[in-house]
Amino acid sequence: xxxxxxxxxxxxNSFSDEHVIPxxxxxxxxxxxxxxxxxxDLGLRVDxxxxxxxxxxxxxxxxxxxxKSGKLPNPFSGIHQFxxxxxxxxxxxxxxxxxxxxxTITNVSYEESEAGDxxxxxxxxxxxxxxxxxxxxxxxxxxxxxxQSTNSKA
Numbered sequence: 001x002x003x004x005x006x007x008x009x010x011x012x013n014s015f016s017d018e019h020v021i022p023x024x025x026x027x028x029x030x031x032x033x034x035x036x037x038x039x040x041d042l043g044l045r046v047d048x049x050x051x052x053x054x055x056x057x058x059x060x061x062x063x064x065x066x067x068k069s070g071k072l073p074n075p076f077s078g079i080h081q082f083x084x085x086x087x088x089x090x091x092x093x094x095x096x097x098x099x100x101x102x103x104t105i106t107n108v109s110y111e112e113s114e115a116g117d118x119x120x121x122x123x124x125x126x127x128x129x130x131x132x133x134x135x136x137x138x139x140x141x142x143x144x145x146x147x148q149s150t151n152s153k154a
Contacts, residue, residue, distance in 0.1 A: 003015065003033070004033075005033065005034055005035035005038055006031075006033045006034060007034055007035070007038035007042070008035060008037070008038050010035065012035045014035055014036050015032050015033060015034060015035060015036070016032075016034065016035070016036045016039045017030050017032060017039075018030065018031050018032070018033075018034040018039050018042070019047075022047045022050065022051050023067075023068065024051045024056075024060065024065060024066075024067045024068065025050070025051060025056060025059075025060065025065060026063065026065050051067070054075065056073075057073040057074070057075040058075040060072065060073050060075075061073055061074070061075045061098075064098070072094060072098050074092070074093070074094050074100075076091075076092035076100050077091075077092075078091070079091055079105060080092070088104070089104070089105040090102055090103065090104055090105060091103045091105060103129060111123040122138075122141065
C-alpha cells in the first residue's frame with residue numbers, strides 16, 4: 001500500500017516529521033503524513049512568516065516560548081525615538097532575566113587636549129554598558145585621526 005502526502009497528494013515513501021504548530025510557538029503535535037518537499041516548503045512559506053511576525057514575537061515573549069536558539073524573541077527590538085526630542089534614541093534590550101532594559105544610544109564623543117609631554121591626550125565618552133568595547137572605539141578614533149592628519153598634510 002502506497003502512502004500519499006496530505007498536502008500535494010503525491011505517492012511517496014519519503015515522509016518527514018511535520019510540526020502542526022511550530023516548536024517556537026509551543027507546538028507539540030506532530031504528524032508523519034507530509035512529504036519532505038512539502039514540509040520544507042511549508043517551513044519556508046508559512047512557518048517562518050508566522051514565527052517571525054511581530055504579533056508572534058509578543059506572544060512568545062509573554063509566554064516565555066524560546067526558539068531553537070534558546071533565546072526569547074525581543075518584541076521591542078529596533079531603535080526608537082522620543083516624540084518630544086527626536087535626537088534622543090533608545091533601544092529596549094532583554095536582560096539576562098528576560099526583562100526589557102532601556103539602553104540610551106549615545107554618540108561616542110572624543111575630546112582632545114595637549115598632554116604635558118607635548119603629546120595629545122584623548123578622552124572617550126561612551127555609555128557604561130559599552131565600556132568593554134572601549135578599545136574598539138579608540139581604534140576607530142585612531143583610524144580617523146590618522147586619516148585626518150594624512151589629509152591635512154596633503
